[in-house]
Amino acid sequence: MARVFVTVWLLVCALCGLSGFWVSRRRPPAGGPAAFATLRVAGRAAPSLRTGLSRESARKAVRHLRCLLGTASLVVTSTDQVLAGAGERRPGDAQALAGARAVLASGRTHLVDGGVVVPLVVAGRVVGALVASDAEVTAPLVRTVIEVGRWVSGQLELAELDQSRRRAVAAETRALRAQISPHFVYNSLTTIASFVRTDPERARELLVDFADFARYSLRRARDFTTLADELTCVDRYLLLERARFGDRLRFSVQVAPEVLAVPVPFLCLQPLVENAIKHGMPGEVRVVIRDAGPEAHISIEDDGVGMEPGRVQAVLAEDHEGGIGLSNVDSRLRQIYGQAYGLVVETAPGKGTRIRLRVPKYRPAHGSL
Template identity: 65%
Template sequence: MWSTSAWVLLCALSTFLGFVLSRRRPASPRHPAGLPDEATFATLHITALAAPSLRAGLTRDSARKAIRHLRTLLGVSAIAVTDADGVLAWDGAAGCHRDHAPEHARTVFSSGRPYVVAGDAIACDTPGCAIRGAAVVPLTVDGRVIGALAAYDTEVSAGLVRTVTEVARWVSGQLELAELDSSRRRAMEAETRALRAQISPHFVYNSLTTIASFVRTDPERARELLMDFADFTRHALRRGGDFTTLADELRCVDRYLLLERARFGERLRFTVRVAPEVLPVPVPFLCLQPLVENAIKHGIAATGGSGEVRVVVRDAGPEAHISVEDDGLGMDPGRARRLLDDDPCQGPGEGGIGLANVDVRLRQIYGEGYGLVVETALGAGTKIRLRVPKLPTR
């Protein structure tokens, strides 16, 4: 289903395509206006070339990469993209007007409306300069004017003003999407930081206490456990990106299980079965360890007895299928829903260090169909399943 913003962008694109095509080639009996043809393809191709740069936001680099394509769309002598600090990029002849572009854009920053520059306001002392006017249109994000698009030509007609306005509307749409991408990245980074902050202090305390108990009786075992603890914390607290490989994530899980095994002794049994071909698959950082912690905390430790945790990773064609299962007490399905409904940014709740956090991040990255699936019942243990696409994620 298309979102409202997608429909708005599509309508804006359709509208300005009509204006651009009318400027690029007049209608003729052989090429009636409005029919798809080479000019339509060329215009769509140019917008596709400009879009990736604009999705990086309004910067000097993105404006410089996109401006040539925008001038080709408009078919004018020169074009400028400015922000509040000055000219970000200029393309075309009449460079004598480049330094005047910020002054020409000042009106649209204050009014938020298109502005036509003509007469004495556009005059210059350069012999042979053919520029006689400019159409300057605001670039907006969330209703804020963040820049201006100015088209310079030998004359400024009403058609040119409409065309520049529609192109600027399309550019603004791309900048809106860039802002959404940036907001999404910031939200994901905040959730990852929250997940790191939620690493259970009880786990840290219990691990160090367990290691200390071996210092006198079995120094070599204490040394090995201390190295396992160091490896685990290095992975959990690293300042990497949002993704790691499945191999690295499983290594973190292995270290966690070894530390918990040292604490529980023979009461905790675990098996890890992994299809080797999925080890390089990129996965969200800290997406498995919280599931294993949940299995130990709610499935085994709560019983006061013993139990087993099983981690299985299968190759499923375009996806890797992962399950974390325990044979503990299980829980009421309503309680399982509450674990997933915990606010992932409010610190550790009933779900330990973040079942909800993992669930939210999976859905944000891959789509609503990729959240956690919890299978449980009282007295029947708990199994948590997730799917991860093999395709690399940007």
Template identity: 55%
Template sequence: MTVLGTAALVLVGLAVFVLGAGLGHGAARRQQEHADGTDEARALVRTLHAVELAAAPLRAGLTPDTARRAARRLRPLLGTPALALTDGTSVLAWDGAADHHREQLLALLADPSRGRTLALSCDDGSCPVRWGAPAPLTADGRCVGALVVFAAAESGVHVRAVQAAAGRLSLELDLAGLDRARAGAHEAEMRALRAQISPHFIYNSLASIASFVRTDPERARELLQEFADFTRYSFRRDGDFTTLAEELRSIEQYLELARARFGRRLRVTLRIAPEVLPVTLPFLCLQPLVENALKHGLEESVERSVVTITAEDEGTEARVVIEDNGIGMEPERLRAILRGTAGPSTGIGLSNVDRRLRQVYGDDHGLVIETGVGAGTKITLRVPKFRPGVQAPPPP
């Protein structure tokens, strides 16, 4: 069963436990007859919504702040005088009365001989807490803490309710782990792309700048500024997306540095429709493709390299084409590159960009590459002009 499917079952189970005490057989029949127009059905919807609100803070992980916000919303829902969330070694949050039981709670939870419920002792005759029901909080199959509800006397309803509630909170902790894993994978992809910015290119760019210091100091200053702007953009950390205008500006800086080295051997043509400049696309999506074009057109060929970059408006999409007259490659080698099986340092940029485009826009928006030995390479990508959740950060 999927995580979402399990979440749905836990939600319904918790709602049934919370509402069960107030629904007699007659109310259940009326709910069956009148569907969601009854008071009970509306109460069920409100309960499900309240459970979602209570569990949501843990999507950011199990911390004192998220535990406090979850406990504050969950305790009124379960109708207990006190509720606690722990991380196994400390009480992260205690909501309600009798928080003088904190140390006793930790001792009881640490006792391997304890039963399924907790019996709490207290010298305060007015204390409303004499009994507790713990349920484990899990993440990635590991116990990471506990949810505990307290009452004056043992209650089977509370035992079942706290188990269902802990299951729902655990789902959020699982999702938090997936978010962290996804963020780590994304960061790894960005590091791979930045590493793909060839150290040889950086070295050669600085060497080209140095060659102009005496002969043309003004040109050297201009190139140094281009180099600084290019590296600042390429190694920025804010946001997963950028605009086509910003990406093209970085590419122009990259090409300016390349021209300083290769001179007339490199000819670049840009055909950019102004209306597609604001389109949002994944960060560092085009630069690896342009670097690939230069690599196959210049560094592996003695002939003059011609690179053409086109961006066109196609209704609901922007179409970007990067074409070179380089050495090309065999189709089987291209397929191996896109599968990531061509070698640890081969085609990282192409496969990375292709994968990210598919993740963001779907499999029908991967790279379309036309190539052949000695026939150059043509790379086409299509980017929707609007996609929910895809937004570039504001300009600095």
């Protein structure tokens, strides 16, 4: 959080300085102040920089960065190559890298013949440089190039944070698959085995259901799937549990057709249904999914023993023994959508348990299908 605050503060300082420098080098567009023009150009450069430093992102951002500076040319380099350049009298790649070599080694701004070279720094590491060239290298130009370099570094640092979060979510998803309850696997196979002699056709059907469930749960899936796919997984799981518990397990599923295509985090429903069966047997488990405008509202309810309300926080803070914990689903929902989108658990002793969650219909930018 502190790192993000520092980055935002540097952005504010940089843009304030840039707006003043813009006045001295470029006439502001008619009908708008210089600060607005500066912010608009910076906003055009930011999206590509937030993807990280690459040849493609540098190519998209370099002309906007040169527009911010008002220099004759601007070159963006990595630590070992020129990524992109724009403007007149642009130095050749070899010349630009030669000018950037001292900056890449020291991490400090350097003046070169006809230009300024500033480092691009992410988490204390120099990842590249800006090489700005102009007819005259003035003190205001040097200060402005430095501030632009700091702003670009801040955007690249935010990009790295985004990538780290995506890697964390992917790692958590892989860990989630590894947590498929071994008790459920054992019990399902034991149940199937019990039908092999008495009802071979039933055993075959259950084995196909188990294979479908395992294929979905253990596939190399991405972070997101659809509600339709999640419900198919839940359906296979419930069929296997029904074969095990017989009439002691009753369940119903009500779904608004409009939400079937809504993207949801992978394996976000089955763990909740598993929890409801564990704590609700014997009894009924009800899954209801409603269309709520910009969101899908989901509830999983059982009429089992329930629990003390004070126990809820402890349950959400620890993983389910031998399987996928509610805390796993809760933390992923909060991480992906924000703190307001965690699980809501309503329960009381002898009154059963209802787990509610809300899922926006849009897919977050860092997710994929």
